[in-house]
Amino acid sequence: MLLQLSTWQEIETYLERSQGIILPIGSTEQHGPTGLIGTDAICAEAIARGVGEATQTIVAPTINVGMALHHTAFPGTISLRPSTLIQVLKDYLTCLNRSGFNRFFFINGHGGNIATLKAAFAEIYYDLALSLPDAPPIRCRVGNWFMCGSVYKLAKELYGREEGSHATPSEVALTQYLYPDFIKTASLPPKVASGYPIYSATDFRSHYPDGRMGSNPDLATPEQGKQFYERAVKELSSKYLEFLSSD
Amino acid sequence: MLLQLSTWQEIETYLERSQGIILPIGSTEQHGPTGLIGTDAICAEAIARGVGEATQTIVAPTINVGMALHHTAFPGTISLRPSTLIQVLKDYLTCLNRSGFNRFFFINGHGGNIATLKAAFAEIYYDLALSLPDAPPIRCRVGNWFMCGSVYKLAKELYGREEGSHATPSEVALTQYLYPDFIKTASLPPKVASGYPIYSATDFRSHYPDGRMGSNPDLATPEQGKQFYERAVKELSSKYLEFLSSD
Amino acid sequence: MLLQLSTWQEIETYLERSQGIILPIGSTEQHGPTGLIGTDAICAEAIARGVGEATQTIVAPTINVGMALHHTAFPGTISLRPSTLIQVLKDYLTCLNRSGFNRFFFINGHGGNIATLKAAFAEIYYDLALSLPDAPPIRCRVGNWFMCGSVYKLAKELYGREEGSHATPSEVALTQYLYPDFIKTASLPPKVASGYPIYSATDFRSHYPDGRMGSNPDLATPEQGKQFYERAVKELSSKYLEFLSSD
Amino acid sequence: MLLQLSTWQEIETYLERSQGIILPIGSTEQHGPTGLIGTDAICAEAIARGVGEATQTIVAPTINVGMALHHTAFPGTISLRPSTLIQVLKDYLTCLNRSGFNRFFFINGHGGNIATLKAAFAEIYYDLALSLPDAPPIRCRVGNWFMCGSVYKLAKELYGREEGSHATPSEVALTQYLYPDFIKTASLPPKVASGYPIYSATDFRSHYPDGRMGSNPDLATPEQGKQFYERAVKELSSKYLEFLSSD
Amino acid sequence: MLLQLSTWQEIETYLERSQGIILPIGSTEQHGPTGLIGTDAICAEAIARGVGEATQTIVAPTINVGMALHHTAFPGTISLRPSTLIQVLKDYLTCLNRSGFNRFFFINGHGGNIATLKAAFAEIYYDLALSLPDAPPIRCRVGNWFMCGSVYKLAKELYGREEGSHATPSEVALTQYLYPDFIKTASLPPKVASGYPIYSATDFRSHYPDGRMGSNPDLATPEQGKQFYERAVKELSSKYLEFLSSD
Amino acid sequence: MLLQLSTWQEIETYLERSQGIILPIGSTEQHGPTGLIGTDAICAEAIARGVGEATQTIVAPTINVGMALHHTAFPGTISLRPSTLIQVLKDYLTCLNRSGFNRFFFINGHGGNIATLKAAFAEIYYDLALSLPDAPPIRCRVGNWFMCGSVYKLAKELYGREEGSHATPSEVALTQYLYPDFIKTASLPPKVASGYPIYSATDFRSHYPDGRMGSNPDLATPEQGKQFYERAVKELSSKYLEFLSSD
């Protein structure tokens, strides 16, 4: 049930039975020598569509570009500044709220989006309440697929410490499952930096010269990707339904 | 050659031979009782990918949500405010320019985006030149698939005045070709309003109650969609190459 | 009937019979070696006042500085960034709407303003409707004097291809008619560039080194200027009245 | 020497001998039952042109709309919000500075502009220095014609306490001198409020129901207006030259 | 009665008897070789607390950083840009107004804040009235302790022309009274520049190389500081009560 | 070593040996029936000063108002919108960076600030690098005193689950230690809600009617507060030194 493949009259009908919507949000950023630049958007989109089907929920078009300023020293990265992303989210939710939606479940593929999403929600709640004090209040929630308990457990089992924290085998596996024709290979140095905090883009690249943060994506396989997909869909479907039904 | 399905090292290599990039931009807005809400993004994305293949050019992730404030009285429409869209485009191009890209060809599926794109380009040229006075200057161009001469001619031949100006049979045909499983039917009143200028969202809906502007999308077929697709790809590929090579 | 030469009580009285207002908008930008920097504002202002008299309509003070960032590599040009111009227009229309005006007819002297005006209108409709959902909706229209059919026809007759697209003989003629003491002369190279697209200010100046775009303003005479003035006033007066009376 | 009646090449030549420019700024706001809505812009413009002639200085187009939010409960008032006016001034000065101007003398006709002008100058100095650390620094000054010593003295002599502080006989006299065909009459109640501080627009109108603040504009004559004009031009010409020559 | 040392229920009770609040605002900027960087915030805070006690009024947390861009060429200065400060004040007053406060008395320690405060008030009145047209209107006032008649008189008596206009003995004396352990000494050149207008930060430092503007803070004593404190508290208490009771 | 109690020449000297600075940031928000509205700022300020002394580091003035929009349905709360806070932080760090500081350690007293701080850091790194590409890069870190391991452990030992997550006994204890004269009492219902997610301010208040989130601040004592203070100072001092020395 994709918003983009629906008509406005189908949405009108949908809104009679539910005011919930799922919004996939990813990022367009370097993912190491073998990870796809679109990894975070691809994963979020696929899982969001799975959750949409499982829960009979409308899924919005994917927000492909998120907050990835720290990756901008690598070519191909595109990022919004947090101030811009806050405005984008405000525009999205104001429109959708005017349509009748009031439960917004973001399925997120990128850790770097979390802080800005959270900041944006606070600002949107406040600004919408000021301009429309009598409208039914909206609620937003973020579901990070890579932080699902079942996903995290599997990643630890399969990869241990080589999961790392960026360009991870788990996310690479998921893209391999979704895009088997785009599995990339490169000779990855076995030793890879980890543990440096994230500051500016230049600083990031000097500490993480090939873009990986402590990960070994060579471990990834499409079959593992399928497992991650299924676990994430299952767990986030539960979370969405719980979110929708909570008072 | 999709940016999202590339690695950063592939982009680095690409930039050695070309600094051009294609950016599909659409809209998420009502398209009448039988048109998909994602029509403009779907068409722009498909054509952009066709042009990317034909010209061996990198294609960025699609900007799915554009400037459609006048459609927001219909449920399901999502729009950025022009001020927000200008910031979004500035963020995109600043990042990509830092990567090394300097020729930006937008393939656009929505008339409502044109003014804001044009305004944004002027602001981006100016702001980038102020902050980076010595960098090689960037250039932007918009290719509107629906305004291609060959497309326009075909639409007139096939539909005459029933092409209309929103939720047109040509764009509906193109989505039917791309998503044959999502062909919608509805009984469309044969008489449909046309010619009213566009003002506010409420005003729009009162003049165009089912969302169509003078169009009869019932005339659309997937086969016609294929023809539109091929003509648009061919014509925009030429335009892109001319843009790239112009001094 | 100039707003600036009226009292607030006269405006109060006026609003009882009409809620329409004319807003001249121009630009402050180079117009080649013999064109006045204020050409676009001067023309818009004069024509707007003519239309105001012909239709008994209030005319606002001229917006002298518009969107001319692409001319800023020539000394004397002043431009607003599109983001700023959108805010300016929003402030103007919010105030005037609070006063009781709701039909805004911009008489525009500068092609570079059109995109930003259009973007601004969309944003203003939306923002005003959000903050004042119950107020009577506003409507905006742009009348570009240089695109009037009767003006265009005369320019073609008088100048053919030498009309060009910036620092044109038609606009220079109009300023000669209005300011006969400020007719400038310079030896203009007969060959002048034309047809290059507009990108950054630096790019513009390198392609159009004396500021003209394909035009030969030497052809202009004050008598022709009078003709342009009269045609523009007549045609835009009709357009304004039609705008005002449309439902 | 009006910028708008010059060519860019004349400005280029001018900049070789001077980097100073005069910018008239006024307001578009109610001025009581007999004062023109454009009073502040009209006065600033006329005096600025006088100073321009006396000192052989370029005069920019008048900023007709300033900061008059407290007058917006009277129909016909147009105001920028201070945040917008700061951006407008930043855009103006950035362009002009790029042209080569670096001494900006604002001739101001409206007390309500002073605070925002001052705030804007601080922000512009800072932002320009950040983006162009090596450019020669700019300087801004405000010359308020109504606060000139010679003007103030004359107003006190002619009107005493009836000068008041808004819609004053001195400014009305000046507009009568400049626009003798637009002298307005109305029966003004002799008693008029004064001394209330300025808060919101609604508050303002409730305390000053006809728009005057303690003034009796009935005392004004065109002849007095001429005197004000001459004194202001003389005094501000000296101030401008002193500003220009100060190290 | 400090807001920060109260509970929300105490504020709820307070609001039943008064809707007034005192907001100290200072600056964090160089104050010459012997003046504390926090001088303006320290003075404003102490006096505001005195006024709060004298008038039984709630005092908000001090705004420590104000508009001091012209001091930023000296290390240790922190300043907001005026555009930012306007937003900050808007956020403060919107929250407090929602709580029930509607009389805002700023006790200010820094001349550089005045213009931005005034601009902000105008914008806040307007924006709050647009978004909440039916709410009881708010009122703001600035009380500059250093411009109190009784303070000014004492400073003239004690220091004459050596009071100067920045890093003055009066403000230094006040900080000596409040922080006797932080009295600084340095050999101050007896001759100190004065009278240059304020432009950019670089310009400021070149004219006022040690940060003082015409002042001799060596004259300051803690005992004098106590006198300034008492006079300022007394005079501003009266002004606050008058503000609160005015209709 | 408080910035506000230093002179600019002392800061100049300090910068020769260190480029690090500590910035306390809190919030001004309801803390239940017995918690002080300033709790988060008070705690952050005291601990920051302790860390400053322990590590011989300059401490900036406290940012008293943070991101607390979700508490604004309780009187006395003041909050910045995240967009505003990002600008404030950008202004602070731009100034301080110009002074020579480049290591910014925020000691934070409020969970609600974390997301916006993180978003702001990303934006500041990026914007500073764009405008000053050759300057030594800056680094920011947040030290949340309430999330220190040693603090958390003590809170669990002392209060178990009654620590809760807002208006906690640990933060109340700390304010009791710092302000023994302002210990508040109220009869607190033993049962208090917990576990509801945070959405809008209205929603928050309806779920947490007295402002506490699962906490029992009745358990707090000043002696415990002293222990929290000492642990936080010790642990954050280590963290600061480690931050400063990391490459």
Ligand code: NI
């Ligand atoms: Ni990722």
Ligand code: NI
């Ligand atoms: Ni379409």
Ligand code: NI
């Ligand atoms: Ni023109």
Ligand code: NI
């Ligand atoms: Ni006036």
Ligand code: NI
């Ligand atoms: Ni001071």
Ligand code: NI
């Ligand atoms: Ni707290």
